[in-house]
Amino acid sequence: MLPLKIQSLAVSFPGLATPVLSIDALEIAAGSRVALTGGSGSGKSTLLNIIAGLERVRTGEVIWGGQDIARLSEGRRDRWRAENVGLVMQDFHLFAGLSALDNVLLPARLSRVSTPDLVKRAQELIETVGLKRPGQSVETMSRGEMQRVAIARALLRKPGIIIADEPTASLDLENGEAVGDLLLSVAAGAGSTLVIATHDQRMIERLNRRIVLRGGCIVGDETVREIAA
Ligand SMILES: Nc1ncnc2c1ncn2[C@@H]1O[C@H](COP(=O)(O)OP(=O)(O)OP(=O)(O)O)[C@@H](O)[C@H]1O
Numbered sequence: 001m002l003p004l005k006i007q008s009l010a011v012s013f014p015g016l017a018t019p020v021l022s023i024d025a026l027e028i029a030a031g032s033r034v035a036l037t038g039g040s041g042s043g044k045s046t047l048l049n050i051i052a053g054l055e056r057v058r059t060g061e062v063i064w065g066g067q068d069i070a071r072l073s074e075g076r077r078d079r080w081r082a083e084n085v086g087l088v089m090q091d092f093h094l095f096a097g098l099s100a101l102d103n104v105l106l107p108a109r110l111s112r113v114s115t116p117d118l119v120k121r122a123q124e125l126i127e128t129v130g131l132k133r134p135g136q137s138v139e140t141m142s143r144g145e146m147q148r149v150a151i152a153r154a155l156l157r158k159p160g161i162i163i164a165d166e167p168t169a170s171l172d173l174e175n176g177e178a179v180g181d182l183l184l185s186v187a188a189g190a191g192s193t194l195v196i197a198t199h200d201q202r203m204i205e206r207l208n209r210r211i212v213l214r215g216g217c218i219v220g221d222e223t224v225r226e227i228a229a
Pocket of ligand 1 (some may be wrong): 042
């Protein structure tokens with residue numbers, strides 16, 4: 001359960017007149033399910049990279065549960081990310097030559113936390129995302145299959161934070177729905193804070209806060225009231 005607080009964040013790249021991301025203040029409660037929307041180039045991926053600790057922050061604070069990740073060295077940020085964040089990025093970051101199962105387990109093995117229980121959970125997740133061949137090498141997979149491997153990997157350690165960039169973009173309706181179910185059920189079970197950049201209207205409707213970016217600024221922020229079951 002981790003809340004996020006961003007303050008005075010500005011992200012610039014050399015040669016650009018204005019920052020690509022500029023957020024004065026943003027708070028996300030622990031356990032929220034946030035949809036991040038906005039047109040192409042509005043800053044969604046940049047914001048996800050920043051809150052995942054993938055990119056260094058030079059101006060501002062990005063505080064997850066009291067820890068300002070902008071102040072961490074790269075090595076400590078990497079360790080913090082491995083312990084706290086499940087990531088599904090657009091280019092998946094899978095390792096060619098390894099099977100689906102080995103890709104799902106690789107981060108846990110690198111962090112030396114792989115156990116027989118975790119291997120069993122990896123197998124179950126692969127099945128849940130609808131992959132029939134856990135031993136298949138990822139480079140022979142379709143884009144949609146690779147996406148599902150990346151999702152299973154992100155959810156393996158029931159992370160406190162789940163960050164996904166267009167997680168249903170390569171999937172048909174049925175698999176998109178299954179991936180949405182899985183992200184939401186793992187997030188609910190682990191109390192994870194979920195932040196998803198998406199254009200998928202069905203996915204957006206399943207999330208309880210909608211933040212809209214334009215030109216690197218927040219131009220919309222709506223919390224949808226929970227409907228009692
Ligand atoms: N390393 C970089 N150097 C220069 N400009 C960059 C860099 N990375 C991102 N940008 C610019 O920052 C802006 C925001 O990019 P970003 O990828 O965050 O947008 P996005 O909303 O995720 O877009 P899309 O929906 O097309 O993926 C864009 O104008 C992009 O060209």
